[in-house]
Amino acid sequence: MIFSDKPFNKVLFYYTGDTLGDMIISTSAIALYKKKFPNAHITMMVRSNFAPILWNSLLIDDVLELDYKRLKTSWLYYIQLIRRIKNKKFDISIAMDQKAKAAILTYFAQIPKRIGYRGVSLAPSKIVSRLYNEIVNIDNVQELPVSEFFLTIIRGFLGLEVTDTGRPFVGCELTKEAEDAELRFAAITEPKRLRIGLCLAGRNKLKSWPNASTAELINRINQKYSVNFFIVGTKEDSSFVEELASLTAVPLCNFCGKTNIRELVSMLRRTDLFITVDTASMHIAAALEIPLVALFGPFSPEKWKPVSENAAILWNRTDCSPCNCMNVEKCPQHICMRDLSVEEVYRAVCSQLDKLN
Known part of the structure; x- marks a missing residue:
């Protein structure tokens, strides 16, 4: 793994799991990334029923809503979503889960740098691992609180210290x-x-x-x-x-x-x-x-x-x-x-x- 100090301008984070609590915790990784690169344009891709909680956020510029049921049943929707992601011209995608369908989206959208992770019992499948072009190794994943796990992905990619941290957040109130x-x-x-x-x-x-x-x-x-x-x-x-x-x-x-x-x-x-x-x-x-x-x-x-x-x-x-x-x-x-x-x-x-x- 080569540590990156490059300020990628257009960044896609994604959590496509079905657990709202984990999705909220995963935003701590975005908070940490924005500390390092405050001018980065951040998009977060999440399931459509979770998206509203991120609207009007100070740290997320755009929320990409994912209809996961359609993603599983409609190839037309899959293709439309790939085109939509591709048109946004992201520099990098950072996975907060290991779901194959999400990784496939970023691969066929031709995002230049696609970051995934692996750890004991969290090794991506051979298919998914080939869809990333950089993988963060997390050695002590079973011992980490979930909040630290998401932060470790960013620390591993950027070469940050364990003292570098971020807090989960939700969108601001209208x-x-x-x-x-x-x-x-x-x-x-x-x-x-x-x-x-x-x-x-x-x-x-x-x-x-x-x-x-x-x-x-x-x-x-x-x-x-x-x-x-x-x-x-x-x-x-x-x-x-x-x-x-x-x-x-x-x-x-x-x-x-x-x-x-x-x-x-x-x-x-x-x-x-x-x-x-x-x-x-x-x-x-x-x-x-x-x-x-x-x-x-x-x-x-x-x-x-x-x-x-x-x-x-x-x-x-x-x-x-x-x-x-x-x-x-x-x-x-x-x-x-x-x-x-x-x-x-x-x-x-x-x-x-x-x-x-």
């Missing part, structure tokens, strides 16, 4: 979005109260914290502080929230499935504390530097931690954790999250709230 968020909160919350957001149901249900524990936590917080609680999540979390609401008399404002990704960001910007499990919303809040209490169980925070100095991270590291299990049926006891005590979470919440005062 005036209309700010006004709408203020109106939304004004309609459902009482003034001069702290706003506490909750997101305690994970897409992987093994990450979720039990509702009985959440209800007890809400009751204890409500007894000590003057707060408004609201819940964010997907439509699929509705039954989870309904059960939670039945376990506490404290009012809960339910926004699950009722906000798009930009609206969610605007709400989190106005949150005093966000209590969350390992979710994409956790990484959004971290990028916004919102105070966090983050709960981990089956997945290790050493690997997936939020990139924030304002995060209190709690991990009930049982003998079987981390297991990285995605199947609820394989872990019916769910002890790592079930046994994470309300008292421990409550102390972390109090610590974060007391800092605000």
Whole structure:
């Protein structure tokens, strides 16, 4: 690998995976690249459902939206996308994933320099590796937090030190979005109260914290502080929230499935504390530097931690954790999250709230 000090003017970064949290973390690599080359014109290619979170960014000049379903089924769309990328005349592309379809796009778009990566268990296939013309070797990939992994790609390519770093980010807020968020909160919350957001149901249900524990936590917080609680999540979390609401008399404002990704960001910007499990919303809040209490169980925070100095991270590291299990049926006891005590979470919440005062 030859270190590059050349200031490439037109740069294509791409993350085409289906994990929003990882996509947000990958922006740390862009932040680092822009520190080195502040005048570079940066385009980020991501799945179309993730693109809005990057709109109006200070560090990204253009967002290239990828309809991944069409990419898998339509050769015509594939060809159109190759032409579109080629017409932008990028000097370099930098892979934040190893998906063959994305690498093929950059190859046939004839981008002169195409950067990929390899590491233990992350070696690209022979086909994909031939689509890159430079590869960054990451020796200790299994030991790295995901945030450091993305930064290591840039450090390896540019020959930077481990102390050279960047933070994940999201796009800036538009005036209309700010006004709408203020109106939304004004309609459902009482003034001069702290706003506490909750997101305690994970897409992987093994990450979720039990509702009985959440209800007890809400009751204890409500007894000590003057707060408004609201819940964010997907439509699929509705039954989870309904059960939670039945376990506490404290009012809960339910926004699950009722906000798009930009609206969610605007709400989190106005949150005093966000209590969350390992979710994409956790990484959004971290990028916004919102105070966090983050709960981990089956997945290790050493690997997936939020990139924030304002995060209190709690991990009930049982003998079987981390297991990285995605199947609820394989872990019916769910002890790592079930046994994470309300008292421990409550102390972390109090610590974060007391800092605000």
